[in-house]
Amino acid sequence: MFELNGKVAIVTGAGQGIGREIALQLAASGAKVALIDVSDKIFDVLEEIKGRGGDGLAIKCDVSSWDDAHKAVGQVLEKYGRIDILVNNAGIAPFKPLAVMSEQDWDKVLDINLKGVFNFTRAVLPKMIEQRYGKIISISSAIGSVVGFPNAAHYAASKAGIAGFTRALALEVAQYGINVNSIAPGPIETPALQSLGKEALEQLKHAIPLGRLGKPEDVANLVLFLASDKSSFITGQNIIIDGGYTLP
Numbered sequence: 001m002f003e004l005n006g007k008v009a010i011v012t013g014a015g016q017g018i019g020r021e022i023a024l025q026l027a028a029s030g031a032k033v034a035l036i037d038v039s040d041k042i043f044d045v046l047e048e049i050k051g052r053g054g055d056g057l058a059i060k061c062d063v064s065s066w067d068d069a070h071k072a073v074g075q076v077l078e079k080y081g082r083i084d085i086l087v088n089n090a091g092i093a094p095f096k097p098l099a100v101m102s103e104q105d106w107d108k109v110l111d112i113n114l115k116g117v118f119n120f121t122r123a124v125l126p127k128m129i130e131q132r133y134g135k136i137i138s139i140s141s142a143i144g145s146v147v148g149f150p151n152a153a154h155y156a157a158s159k160a161g162i163a164g165f166t167r168a169l170a171l172e173v174a175q176y177g178i179n180v181n182s183i184a185p186g187p188i189e190t191p192a193l194q195s196l197g198k199e200a201l202e203q204l205k206h207a208i209p210l211g212r213l214g215k216p217e218d219v220a221n222l223v224l225f226l227a228s229d230k231s232s233f234i235t236g237q238n239i240i241i242d243g244g245y246t247l248p
């Protein structure tokens, strides 16, 4: 649907769930895709991409590490010479009441979910500025950026942080032709969500006006639009994709 031939993309957290689907769809649209994850599953995703005639590379990397992020971006630049699209997707969602949350619990979520976005964006930005072109898309969440949710103060803070980061950076880099947006999904059927258990998933489904949970493809379709030049007049936005979950 969207033409991305010749574009180079980085997708963090590409080993499973939403990130995996984003990577597969970007590759299917012609982009060369660098898959970033702490999990070995990226090597299977890369095989899948190559099996369908696509191109990419897989780099094991913890997004919360400044050094790892800069090394990974260096590897992508060495192989492809440019970076057109960054999808900051890696994230964790461990639920815990604030009254028993440790400093380590807080730091881990903020380090991966928010500092990870800073690390990768900071690492790609000089090249995007030089190119006078770039699309930065970060996966926030309806939780935090739109609505509250119990036992998720650290997660909500990290995801609201992404929306604020997006607005600020969009203003900073608009002059270089770089679009910066975030996406706020409601409940999406992925391994992370499935860990909530069958009963909780049924309850969530009933809370969604469109009557179903989201699919990774729903989010990937929006990423593709934001990664393409069809969305070139959109920047600084946090776009909700939730089947109406946050409307009532």
Ligand SMILES: NC(=O)c1ccc[n+]([C@@H]2O[C@H](COP(=O)([O-])OP(=O)(O)OC[C@H]3O[C@@H](n4cnc5c(N)ncnc54)[C@H](O)[C@@H]3O)[C@@H](O)[C@H]2O)c1
Pocket (backbone or CB within 6 Å): 012, 013, 014, 015, 016, 017, 018, 019, 036, 037, 038, 039, 061, 062, 063, 064, 089, 090, 091, 092, 093, 112, 139, 140, 141, 142, 184, 185, 186, 187, 188, 189, 190, 191, 192, 193
């Ligand atoms: N599933 C949902 O309902 C939902 C809703 C709103 C937002 N989100 C967000 O979408 C993104 C993807 O979620 P998902 O449901 O596909 O999750 P998931 O757990 O299924 O997949 C996340 C991937 O990120 C990787 N990852 C975790 N920590 C990492 C790190 N430090 N460095 C590199 N990679 C790391 C994991 O190994 C995994 O492959 C997350 O940011 C999540 O917060 C998900």
